[in-house]
Amino acid sequence: VSQDKIRNFSIIAHIDHGKSTLADRLIEKTGMLEKRELKEQVLDSMDLERERGITIKLKAVRLIYKAEDGEEYILNLIDTPGHVDFNYEVSRSLAACEGAVLVVDSTQGVEAQTLANLYLALEQDLEILPVLNKIDLPSSDVEYVKSEIENTCGLDTEGIPLVSAKSGLNIEDVLEDIVYNVPHPVGDVSKPLKALIFDSYYDSYKGVICFIRVFEGKVKTGTNIYMMNTKKEFEVTEVGYVQNERIQSKEITAGDVGYICASIKNVRDARVGDTITEVENKTEHALPGYKKVTPMVYCGIYPAEGEEFTQVREALEKLQVNDASLVFEPETSQALGYGFRCGFLGLLHMEIIQERLDREFDLNIIATAPSVIYEVMKNDGTFLEIQNPSNLPPATEIDYMKEPMVACEIMTPKTYVGPIMEICQNKRGVFENMEYLDEKRVTIHYLMPLNEVIYDFFDTLKSKTQGYASLDYDLKGYQESDLVKMDILINGELVDAFSLIVHREKAAQRARTIVEKLKKEIPRQQFAIPIQAAIGSKIIARETVSALRKDVLAKCYGGDISRKKKLLEKQKEGKKRMRQIGNVEVPQNAFLAVLKYD
Ligand code: GDP
Numbered sequence: 245v246s247q248d249k250i251r252n253f254s255i256i257a258h259i260d261h262g263k264s265t266l267a268d269r270l271i272e273k274t275g276m277l278e279k280r281e282l283k284e285q286v287l288d289s290m291d292l293e294r295e296r297g298i299t300i301k302l303k304a305v306r307l308i309y310k311a312e313d314g315e316e317y318i319l320n321l322i323d324t325p326g327h328v329d330f331n332y333e334v335s336r337s338l339a340a341c342e343g344a345v346l347v348v349d350s351t352q353g354v355e356a357q358t359l360a361n362l363y364l365a366l367e368q369d370l371e372i373l374p375v376l377n378k379i380d381l382p383s384s385d386v387e388y389v390k391s392e393i394e395n396t397c398g399l400d401t402e403g404i405p406l407v408s409a410k411s412g413l414n415i416e417d418v419l420e421d422i423v424y425n426v427p428h429p430v431g432d433v434s435k436p437l438k439a440l441i442f443d444s445y446y447d448s449y450k451g452v453i454c455f456i457r458v459f460e461g462k463v464k465t466g467t468n469i470y471m472m473n474t475k476k477e478f479e480v481t482e483v484g485y486v487q488n489e490r491i492q493s494k495e496i497t498a499g500d501v502g503y504i505c506a507s508i509k510n511v512r513d514a515r516v517g518d519t520i521t522e523v524e525n526k527t528e529h530a531l532p533g534y535k536k537v538t539p540m541v542y543c544g545i546y547p548a549e550g551e552e553f554t555q556v557r558e559a560l561e562k563l564q565v566n567d568a569s570l571v572f573e574p575e576t577s578q579a580l581g582y583g584f585r586c587g588f589l590g591l592l593h594m595e596i597i598q599e600r601l602d603r604e605f606d607l608n609i610i611a612t613a614p615s616v617i618y619e620v621m622k623n624d625g626t627f628l629e630i631q632n633p634s635n636l637p638p639a640t641e642i643d644y645m646k647e648p649m650v651a652c653e654i655m656t657p658k659t660y661v662g663p664i665m666e667i668c669q670n671k672r673g674v675f676e677n678m679e680y681l682d683e684k685r686v687t688i689h690y691l692m693p694l695n696e697v698i699y700d701f702f703d704t705l706k707s708k709t710q711g712y713a714s715l716d717y718d719l720k721g722y723q724e725s726d727l728v729k730m731d732i733l734i735n736g737e738l739v740d741a742f743s744l745i746v747h748r749e750k751a752a753q754r755a756r757t758i759v760e761k762l763k764k765e766i767p768r769q770q771f772a773i774p775i776q777a778a779i780g781s782k783i784i785a786r787e788t789v790s791a792l793r794k795d796v797l798a799k800c801y802g803g804d805i806s807r808k809k810k811l812l813e814k815q816k817e818g819k820k821r822m823r824q825i826g827n828v829e830v831p832q833n834a835f836l837a838v839l840k841y842d
Pocket residue numbers: 257258259260261262263264265266297298326377378379380381407408409410411
């Protein structure tokens with residue numbers, strides 16, 4: 245195909261504005277899939293993603309569209325993930341396109357992620373095609389949202405498609421818009437191969453499958469390829485594109501999008517953002533924008549009682565083959581034994597991995613409280629980066645500590661400005677500025693410690709604003725901060741898995757919450773169990789789980805035989821989810837209770 249018949253585009257939107265639904269309709273209208281097949285279609289293919297309504301893995305689908313001008317066009321639809329944790333992947337898939345369809349829910353209007361995604365698309369110089377969705381709903385306000393798109397996005401809304409992705413109304417308008425307004429690719433086929441990896445995933449039969457956009461030259465089976473950033477070499481075993489399934493083709497040439505396989509065993513060797521060229525005929529410069537993503541949030545993952553360390557390791561290894569941003573290394577905890585310190589892009593990424601360990605590997609795990617990376621300068625001039633609170637040197641050896649900061653952008657109807665500022669202030673946020681977007685809506689900018697943002701900030705924001713506020717954040721370097729290590733002692737014994745690094749002013753409040761929660765979670769035993777929170781040797785909060793009275797036990801065990809049996813069985817069941825700490829049995833839920841912060 246000649247390049248003037250190709251259109252490479254993405255769909256971008258705020259979450260829930262209808263991106264996936266619109267993608268389904270475009271696929272359906274171009275005759276790629278039957279309606280009933282759509283449930284299991286290529287986009288959003290992971291269960292977890294569907295349930296959470298988010299797209300984690302990006303993929304590319306080829307649509308063949310016969311336009312009103314009678315010509316046939318190849319529309320390569322490149323899907324992008326929808327959550328801040330995955331912004332880098334979004335930027336790489338946008339780099340594979342010439343245009344982006346910006347879906348705006350006409351009942352909600354422009355929200356934080358609408359703008360955040362728009363900025364990402366503009367950074368890649370994409371042609372932006374706004375689309376108003378959900379016009380079937382009575383609360384749809386087309387004129388208002390149009391003016392919002394003009395004023396806050398600076399986009400022309402003349403002739404903007406007004407669609408219902410749900411019912412399929414006016415979907416052709418979107419297709420025609422793409423054909424006429426997305427520029428076609430221009431790349432020199434005679435030059436050395438230059439292709440961008442915008443997604444890669446592991447397939448147990450073929451090894452890693454790389455989704456690529458070819459900018460110059462061409463690639464086919466047998467090509468010896470060279471990854472310019474990881475510096476690895478492979479021989480291509482298959483090339484093709486995805487229609488309703490993978491279809492092999494002879495080659496992929498400049499301007500086009502497709503996949504390649506090359507017996508690659510791990511996604512780490514085919515990183516998103518890397519440039520592929522030929523071993524024998526290298527292109528001069530790699531494509532810009534490659535970034536080795538670094539984890540923002542860490543936590544310890546330990547096998548629950550009765551689970552094997554090696555099983556957890558195997559599961560993490562399997563997940564990592566498919567997820568280059570998951571990192572882990574073994575660590576030991578006095579309380580929990582052998583486990584792993586794992587790094588994630590953000591809390592959502594962390595939750596997804598924890599859930600996959602449970603669902604796909606049927607493993608019971610205990611996760612410690614999430615932590616960010618702190619910078620520590622010791623009195624003797626040594627510099628440390630700490631992500632496990634247990635590794636923090638004693639306070640007397642520390643000169644100063646720094647914590648990572650993020651620039652938060654919160655978009656909200658102006659009626660919620662008060663409550664939002666209160667939440668941010670509470671989380672040690674520093675107000676930067678506020679802009680009026682129009683008469684109803686504002687954007688508030690705060691500089692906040694990442695440490696505070698990872699705990700329930702987003703949820704609090706949503707609940708205090710009935711879901712109207714939206715959040716976007718970006719790492720903004722490190723800042724000196726008065727941080728302390730808080731320990732939890734159960735029956736006088738320090739449980740390292742509960743240790744946290746907190747801001748000194750927050751310590752007392754946090755300590756109270758935790759000891760109160762633990763008191764509720766730890767069952768009464770035959771002796772009283774003190775639960776204490778301490779900074780160094782100073783106790784800052786205390787609760788006691790009182791002892792069971794002897795006669796209660798006696799009554800229990802004195803009863804009839806079947807009741808006794810039942811009780812023993814119940815205890816056995818319960819044991820599985822307990823961890824023995826000193827002579828106290830701590831249920832798994834106690835660890836979760838420390839994680840959640842309310
Ligand atoms: P995404 O998060 O942007 O991918 O949004 P989805 O495509 O998952 O849509 C979010 C919700 O909005 C789903 O419940 C859809 O059924 C619904 N939805 C999407 N488009 C329309 C539409 O045009 N009209 C109506 N009424 N609902 C829609």
